[in-house]
Amino acid sequence: MSHHYSYSGDRFTVVYDITGNEAVAQTKAEGICIEQTIEFPADLVTSEEIKRHVIGQLKNLQKINEDLYQAEISFAVEVTGFEIIQLLNVLFGNTSIQTGIKVVSVNLPESLLKAFRGPRFGREGLRKLLNVSDRPLLCSALKPMGLSTEELANIVYDYALGGIDIIKDDHGFANQSFSPFEERVAKCSEAVFKANQITGKKSIYLPNIPGPTMDIFEKAEYAKQNGAGGLLVSPGLLGFDVLRALADNDDLRFPIMSHPAMLGSFTSSKNHGFSHYFLYGTLPRLAGADMVVFPVFGGRFSFSVDECQEIINGCSDDLGQLSPVLPVPAGGMRVDRVPEMIDFFGNDMVLLIGGNLQRGGTLVENCKRFLDLVRENSR
Amino acid sequence: MSHHYSYSGDRFTVVYDITGNEAVAQTKAEGICIEQTIEFPADLVTSEEIKRHVIGQLKNLQKINEDLYQAEISFAVEVTGFEIIQLLNVLFGNTSIQTGIKVVSVNLPESLLKAFRGPRFGREGLRKLLNVSDRPLLCSALKPMGLSTEELANIVYDYALGGIDIIKDDHGFANQSFSPFEERVAKCSEAVFKANQITGKKSIYLPNIPGPTMDIFEKAEYAKQNGAGGLLVSPGLLGFDVLRALADNDDLRFPIMSHPAMLGSFTSSKNHGFSHYFLYGTLPRLAGADMVVFPVFGGRFSFSVDECQEIINGCSDDLGQLSPVLPVPAGGMRVDRVPEMIDFFGNDMVLLIGGNLQRGGTLVENCKRFLDLVRENSR
Numbered sequence: 001m002s003h004h005y006s007y008s009g010d011r012f013t014v015v016y017d018i019t020g021n022e023a024v025a026q027t028k029a030e031g032i033c034i035e036q037t038i039e040f041p042a043d044l045v046t047s048e049e050i051k052r053h054v055i056g057q058l059k060n061l062q063k064i065n066e067d068l069y070q071a072e073i074s075f076a077v078e079v080t081g082f083e084i085i086q087l088l089n090v091l092f093g094n095t096s097i098q099t100g101i102k103v104v105s106v107n108l109p110e111s112l113l114k115a116f117r118g119p120r121f122g123r124e125g126l127r128k129l130l131n132v133s134d135r136p137l138l139c140s141a142l143k144p145m146g147l148s149t150e151e152l153a154n155i156v157y158d159y160a161l162g163g164i165d166i167i168k169d170d171h172g173f174a175n176q177s178f179s180p181f182e183e184r185v186a187k188c189s190e191a192v193f194k195a196n197q198i199t200g201k202k203s204i205y206l207p208n209i210p211g212p213t214m215d216i217f218e219k220a221e222y223a224k225q226n227g228a229g230g231l232l233v234s235p236g237l238l239g240f241d242v243l244r245a246l247a248d249n250d251d252l253r254f255p256i257m258s259h260p261a262m263l264g265s266f267t268s269s270k271n272h273g274f275s276h277y278f279l280y281g282t283l284p285r286l287a288g289a290d291m292v293v294f295p296v297f298g299g300r301f302s303f304s305v306d307e308c309q310e311i312i313n314g315c316s317d318d319l320g321q322l323s324p325v326l327p328v329p330a331g332g333m334r335v336d337r338v339p340e341m342i343d344f345f346g347n348d349m350v351l352l353i354g355g356n357l358q359r360g361g362t363l364v365e366n367c368k369r370f371l372d373l374v375r376e377n378s379r
Numbered sequence: 380m381s382h383h384y385s386y387s388g389d390r391f392t393v394v395y396d397i398t399g400n401e402a403v404a405q406t407k408a409e410g411i412c413i414e415q416t417i418e419f420p421a422d423l424v425t426s427e428e429i430k431r432h433v434i435g436q437l438k439n440l441q442k443i444n445e446d447l448y449q450a451e452i453s454f455a456v457e458v459t460g461f462e463i464i465q466l467l468n469v470l471f472g473n474t475s476i477q478t479g480i481k482v483v484s485v486n487l488p489e490s491l492l493k494a495f496r497g498p499r500f501g502r503e504g505l506r507k508l509l510n511v512s513d514r515p516l517l518c519s520a521l522k523p524m525g526l527s528t529e530e531l532a533n534i535v536y537d538y539a540l541g542g543i544d545i546i547k548d549d550h551g552f553a554n555q556s557f558s559p560f561e562e563r564v565a566k567c568s569e570a571v572f573k574a575n576q577i578t579g580k581k582s583i584y585l586p587n588i589p590g591p592t593m594d595i596f597e598k599a600e601y602a603k604q605n606g607a608g609g610l611l612v613s614p615g616l617l618g619f620d621v622l623r624a625l626a627d628n629d630d631l632r633f634p635i636m637s638h639p640a641m642l643g644s645f646t647s648s649k650n651h652g653f654s655h656y657f658l659y660g661t662l663p664r665l666a667g668a669d670m671v672v673f674p675v676f677g678g679r680f681s682f683s684v685d686e687c688q689e690i691i692n693g694c695s696d697d698l699g700q701l702s703p704v705l706p707v708p709a710g711g712m713r714v715d716r717v718p719e720m721i722d723f724f725g726n727d728m729v730l731l732i733g734g735n736l737q738r739g740g741t742l743v744e745n746c747k748r749f750l751d752l753v754r755e756n757s758r
């Protein structure tokens with residue numbers, strides 16, 4: 001049978017770390033070319049176009065050490081259908097079930113990159129929106145789960161009064177009956193509005209988008225109409241295309257903060273999954289996040305200094321027309337770590353402190369101390 | 380501040396495997412209680428209700444060996460908001476970013492279970508739908524990616540003529556321009572219809588649901604109107620709540636086959652992620668899958684015999700009102716393995732053979748041989 005589809009010839013490249021000796025690495029790399037595309041015995045393929053274009057191509061296999069090789073594999077842009085879900089599927093769908101293979105980075109040609117709007121605000125857009133040019137942005141999370149909406153709104157008010165730029169729901173705030181989404185969004189947005197009138201600042205409140213997935217636009221529109229200033233989204237729970245849909249929506253025009261819930265298994269192994277660079281840099285930028293939360297070194301979680309540096313690079317390296325975005329190191333951050341954090345991340349970051357702001361003194365005082373410390377240490 | 384929300388007292392239990400000595404396991408288990416709920420310093424919580432109800436409770440910590448403990452932790456049903464995304468978040472959201480913690484199983488009370496419709500067809504419903512009572516169901520996948528719609532429809536026709544009960548898209552069939560979703564669904568459904576008229580059977584075609592996520596209902600309705608018989612869904616790419624939304628939709632009433640793409644990282648480590656029992660049994664059943672695809676032992680992938688047995692149990696163990704579902708061992712399955720497969724899995728399974736059916740002979744003959752072999756070996 002003949003086959004008349006015409007391929008552009010444009011290909012994108014994926015760099016994989018492959019654990020094993022040279023023979024193993026070669027076999028695994030050739031396996032990826034098949035597994036991630038035709039998933040079919042290569043010797044049964046009769047179409048020349050499929051052989052030439054659809055099957056992945058191993059461009060290079062480089063030895064890193066005795067037990068680690070780096071493969072560069074290219075795929076036709078057409079196999080992605082120019083959408084993020086199928087792009088992810090080609091990168092790592094079936095391969096995720098195999099061992100000793102890790103996606104390090106991708107190199108996407110313009111024809112594929114332009115399928116993604118990317119961050120609507122990005123690093124510079126956020127600074128403009130919040131009117132903060134010369135220091136890291138300040139963020140805090142509404143905690144703890146189980147408080148009533150009224151209690152939460154009081155905390156939001158104090159955060160905003162104390163100078164926090166971005167106040168987000170804890171990522172576990174869904175639609176629980178002790179503080180339903182609509183009620184919380186309306187009251188917390190109102191609290192920020194009132195505080196802004198006093199401070200003259202532009203603080204914003206970011207509710208967490210809960211399920212069900214198919215109601216996200218309804219929920220987000222409610223948030224917009226009731227004064228919310230952006231959204232918190234967990235792509236590990238909702239899917240990266242849901243983040244993209246919210247970021248891309250021209251009626252919403254919301255800045256989006258991405259949360260790492262349920263993403264941990266993709267970076268839990270040194271030789272499997274995604275690099276921190278890709279998972280917390282490239283991928284959320286493709287999906288349109290403006291800010292990317294991840295657990296910082298020395299906190300409750302376990303990302304290393306090197307992994308955090310990878311994330312900084314992933315958030316800011318050149319990615320075609322897609323803006324750089326702001327890293328949001330978090331996970332047990334404390335006010336006393338502000339100088340250390342700015343020293344490492346620089347000004348282009350969001351400093352997220354949660355529970356620690358509620359320790360000792362009043363909330364407003366603690367926020368002011370946080371802001372003062374950030375101002376003193378900014379570069 | 381007072382807090383007047385009234386909790387039911389109903390709690391669900393999660394069993395976690397925790398790697399480490401007793402002191403480490405105790406600390407990690409207590410960490411889960413906090414991390415997965417209030418994510419806030421416990422000593423700062425003033426509300427008695429939050430302490431009594433919202434924070435997770437460590438019910439038991441049992442030694443398995445020197446370096447492995449099993450913790451049983453209970454959570455109030457209310458923290459889930461009675462939806463699958465937040466349930467998953469409570470089970471493993473932030474914990475996914477920590478090391479040495481694995482979700483083994485869950486025990487959900489009726490008040491939480493009844494929030495889930497579960498499989499619409501399940502094991503018995505599928506047998507009734509396809510009119511097959513006394514043998515495993517036969518399935519094949521449309522391959523390879525890159526064929527035109529016409530070529531694919533010809534393959535579908537031969538599969539159905541040869542006696543395959545369920546013909547599914549390869550999971551990488553999205554909306555690529557070499558075979559757009561709508562065109563493929565219409566032509567392939569038509570091919571099955573024609574073959575059914577000849578065979579008198581009830582074979583069905585299951586297109587893969589591609590992104591964008593927010594268009595799934597539109598896509599699925601198109602599939603329904605054009606004669607598709609069910610859907611293939613990859614919850615690792617689209618999210619488990621998207622699978623649930625498709626399964627629950629009363630206008631569609633589609634049987635759903637779940638595909639493991641991108642789920643591999645959750646089971647790639649012995650001491651991290653989800654058990655096979657939970658990820659390929661309990662969870663897809665909660666979300667409403669009727670059939671669960673996973674890579675079988677001895678194929679191209681790496682699940683072990685024990686892990687496959689776990690999946691059989693997860694698909695059939697008691698789960699309140701939720702039906703048992705059919706395991707779909709796959710991943711390089713061959714016709715010559717049919718006796719071995721039936722010996723291990725029994726009759727209550729879907730035998731999925733892809734590329735191997737296209738090797739040697741004609742497609743129709745190979746399918747008939749497959750069906751004959753299944754009939755001969757059924758119990």
